[in-house]
Amino acid sequence: MTRTLLAAVTISLGLTLLASCQAGKNDPGRVYAPDMYFSQAYDAYVPSTFTNDGLSARTPAANTVPYGTTAYGSPTLEPWPFPLLSDADTAQMMPSMRNYLNPVPVSEAGLASGQKNYNIYCSICHGGNGLGKGYLVTGTTYSQAPANLMDPRFLSKGTSDAWFYHVLQYGKNSMGSYAYALSREQRWEIVHYIRSLQADYVAEKAVTDAAAAAAAAANPTPADSTTASAEAVVAVP
Ligand code: HEC
DSSP: OEEEEEEHHHHHHHHHHHHHHHHOTTTOOOSSSHHHHHHOOTTOOOOOOSSSSBBSSSSOOOOOTTSSSSSOOOOOOOSSSSOOOOHHHHHHHHHTTTSSSSOOOOOOHHHHHHHHHHHHTTHHHOOTTTTOOOOHHTTTOOOOOOOOOOOOOTTTTSHHHHHHHHHHHHHHHBBBTTTTTTTHHHHHHHHHHHHHHHHHHHHHHHHHHHHHHHHHHHOOOHHHHHHHHHHHOOOOO
């Protein structure tokens, strides 16, 4: 009895195996839920008979809001088109960029995020304090001088927030774009953080300048060394 059963099982197993080999090696045989295995997706750029315009590649539906553009309740973080322009066009646009203010409100969390991302992406060149002496400059043989973000031309009224944003979007000369790494909010947060570094710098410089002026008044020295101390740049750690 047991033998007959064993034989029956062996034969039916053998038949099943044989049957599954029949369809050829490129055929998967029987498939459970075939609509899940064989997707109906279009290949790239293939025309479609299903859509009205004959295109298989679809554009986003009207009023679609790109990811990352509605945070902070602002309608968009980039109403300015920020196109990549020639130097001459950019120079012409710079005055109107001044009217476009940082759309991200200042907040502690935003400043902390700006600081974190600045330290990750910018300080290697511009330095933790923005003076343009990051490790790439002081510790290696990097030949391009990164901008000193504490230079008077970058201090608050010298260069607009929108211009900083523009530089982060497209880069400038030897500095690359950071649009790949930083979302729109993160770029605006870095701009706030640079402004806070500048405010610290200006405040500290005022203190050191006043101290230098007081020292110079207390011990009059030859004219040339007075000039040198007035011009001394504050070293922010
Ligand atoms: C690999 C080095 C490097 C890194 C990293 C870098 N920069 Fe720069 N950056 C430069 C150099 C070099 C310049 C000067 C470009 C020029 O004017 O030719 C510059 C210029 C600038 C300017 C001045 C643009 C102007 O109007 O002249 C700003 C603002 C700036 N960088 C911000 C940033 C910020 C913010 C980051 C981080 C997201 C960053 N950079 C990361 C190298 C770097």
